[in-house]
Amino acid sequence: MHGESSRIVFTLLGNNATIPYSECESILDSYKIPFKELNRLDQVLILSAPVEACRVVVKQAGMVRRGCALLAESEKTPASIIRAIDDLNLNEVVKPHLSFAVRVKGVKGHSEGIDVSRLESEIGGKIKERVKWASVNLENPDILFYTIITNDRALLCINVARAEEKGFSIRRPGFRPFFHPSSMHPRLARTMVNLSGAKVGSRFLDPFCGSGGILIEAGIIGCDMIGTDLDPQMTKGSKTNLQALGLNSSNVCIGDARHMPIREADALATDPPYGRSSSTKGRETCALVHEFLGEAASLLKTGSKVCLSVPSSVETSALMSKGFKVLETHLVRVHRSLTRRIVILTRK
Template sequence: MIKNHFYILSGETKTIAAAECLAILESLNMDYKAEKYDQVLLLKAEGESCQRIAERAAMVHRCCISLLKCEADFNQIMASLRDVDFQKHISAKETFAVRVKRIKNYSSEVSSLLLEKEIGTFIHKRVGARANLKNPDKLFYGVLTEGVFLFGISVRESERKALGLRKAKFRPFFIPSSMNPHLARAMVNLSRARPKGVFLDPFCGAGGLLIEAGLMGCKTIGSDIDKKMVRGAKRNLLHFNIVNWNIIVSDAKHLPFNHFDSIATDPPYGGSASTKGVRPEELIESFLHELDELSSPTGYVCLGTPLTVNVDESILGTSFRIIEKHLIPVHKSLTRQIIVLRK
């Protein structure tokens, strides 16, 4: 059944959260129609889409069944509520609460507290249900963003909080340059990885991307030119009880693999991450040309690099094209770009 849902997105970056949700649906061959707002994504898709995104996404806070969308004007909102058949969604015997979230400072003239109160009163009068702010049977959720108001029923929160338990400091093998698990999970999703598919990270380092892919049910393959990293990555995968994986010592410029469905990787680029004397630009270009000979004609590659690396030049002479680019400020002197490639 096709349903409308909206998703409350995290605010780490402007574009990657919505792109991650859409990539998850594409990996599962689910059709969708999307409307993007600041930190909110409205989707028309199969009913299971909400569950799948909530289970897998790193950049999503909450998923809601959408009941209405209107202009972010108090009178317009209250008038639009009359068109919602609340009897379909809550009975007189159930309890409820109403929460309204404002994204940034959008529609500051509309009081979120007043909206919560008046919408709660409206629902009580319409169906006879009682409010319970601490432990409601149903949570009605509204959000103000970019001049619009979206309102619905909260279905579930995402698994985002669990990702924090996999931060580098909680792993048996730790390196300072380790990617945070939220970005690692998002990159795996952007690669269109799917459960039981073969996922490859040829610059696996401490194994952060492999951990996230493994927990999603992928068969994971990793390699690194540094023996210490390979040993450490193995320890980390064992620590998180990842199954169906293989990690070897290998040069990414000469990959020994001949089958994989999706790739996400964050090649080293100096500093605490060693490039073994090879310039990052040269390393990435050589790797992509090698990958061009081996990757699936329909596969995706999600690549993390500094903004200073010109990936447009690196893919010259290959079959790859850039389909997505997301910028993530790391600190004053470093902006990371997350690039999705496809043939």
């Protein structure tokens, strides 16, 4: 059962123009939380959805910073923002004995020319003027009024959930006991897991698991992970990395992604070798992916998803495979000589 829908806002990482929006919506789909997309602005997604969606998405996403309840929208001039605050029924929001704080966040230079700290105090002053019992607590407020300035407007919100930021940076490949340079940043690994439709309790598979970067993120969200790799050094390293984080490594084994040692999986995300820092063991990436998708088709139920990362030089059309339909593709620049193409396929 889900609560009533209202307008909610997610603030997103600014590292990619498309993938964070899809990640949010994929998480909601996987938990069957109903939503309707209302708008996409720079680093902001506005949905009609139950407020609890904020907590569900923020807890699991790799590229979402915050989830908020939207109170009002206005033009982005300070005068319009203050007028919009004045029009709110603030007594309903700041109940007696609750403290508050105000933050204004400008996205991608959209707050240029606006004195953000002055605007914060003006909003705070207006709230105090309107709600006589309201008290300010900057350290640990009960209510955080969070105003986002993006594109041509201001979104007046109440913060509902904020992402824990540190975990991703301490899980970077260089901090693991077994390091391999082909392992991607944990945020992207997490996002790929989410784009595969995985959720708590899913039987999640990474058939080219390498040093375990994707498995780690699937394990942290609570999936039952299975990993295979042809290279015994990699499976050993992957187990070491999972164990170092207290995650289950018992289903990581040596195996060929083209002949997998399991019967079924709910979701699959993987980063097959490109023949640069990780070996394709003599096969072209494309041929290898086709052979593995042929095998994956027999493991996945209709509607299950596969999220793949390939180099951008591999066209999406080259990945079309019997039994699968392409849902989405995204480009993610890693560095000058590598842009990843993230492809989401669904089992027909």
